[in-house]
């Protein structure tokens with residue numbers, strides 16, 4: 001089943017920035033990273049997906065139109081915008097009571113179990129919790145809701161490395177399954193690339209790359225050619241060539257790895273490397289370039 005489907009989705013703000021006609025097709029049971037530099041349009045796209053802003057083009061989330069059918073759609077969607085969003089004056093037990101009262105799919109016992117693994121006290125006020133604890137509480141609330149789509153917008157912003165790791169490990173081990181889809185935006189690419197099944201790079205409101213992590217592994221290769229093979233490698237039309245300590249390093253898309261191995265040392269580029277190169281080029285690269 002397709003969880004999110006967008007065709008020519010546009011949301012242009014005053015001043016001309018926003019999202020300029022993107023196509024998305026995200027099946028259920030995937031963990032998708034929506035990655036882009038500041039101001040790329042990530043939050044704008046998420047706001048359209050969550051039915052928080054009107055948009056042009058066609059958009060279906062869990063088979064519904066988010067703007068016109070928001071109430072019904074949100075029964076199956078959970079959203080973490082920022083760790084600071086919980087009401088600061090409430091006590092932890094009051095937040096649990098509140099969510100239990102308003103959300104039909106909230107499993108209080110599950111939330112209590114998650115909380116019992118933390119140092120969070122039921123009687124603490126939210127404003128007295130550290131940022132990391134607030135994130136843990138937020139995650140406990142969200143994971144106790146039986147949703148089909150979980151949208152996370154920079155969920156670990158401001159947390160230290162330990163909390164960030166724990167956040168994603170908990171999410172992966174205790175929440176994710178094949179009926180659920182997670183859509184996450186973050187600047188900390190290195191930390192999530194191992195948990196993603198798919199990636200969407202967005203820049204200036206346009207999609208630069210959209211593919212599965214498995215396909216990216218087949219498609220992209222970094223090559224350090226030998227001096228005698230440098231020109232042969234260049235003739236294969238690398239996406240990018242950079243010099244490191246006087247040694248040329250080339251990035252290829254869709255050139256068979258076996259062919260490149262004949263020319264020198266090859267390596268699998270990290271997602272952050274691809275991000276830097278593709279964002280600098282700003283050229284759209286769609287699925288299907290795999291050799």
Ligand SMILES: Nc1ncnc2c1ncn2[C@@H]1O[C@H](COP(=O)(O)OP(=O)(O)OP(=O)(O)O)[C@@H](O)[C@H]1O
Nearest residue numbers: 013014017018036037038039040041042043044045
């Ligand atoms: N309501 C608005 N009115 C005018 N411009 C806006 C509005 N909301 C966002 N923008 C502009 O649209 C562009 C995209 O913003 P958006 O928040 O979607 O980016 P982002 O990728 O989430 O960025 P960041 O990583 O910095 O959060 C930015 O240039 C922003 O200034």
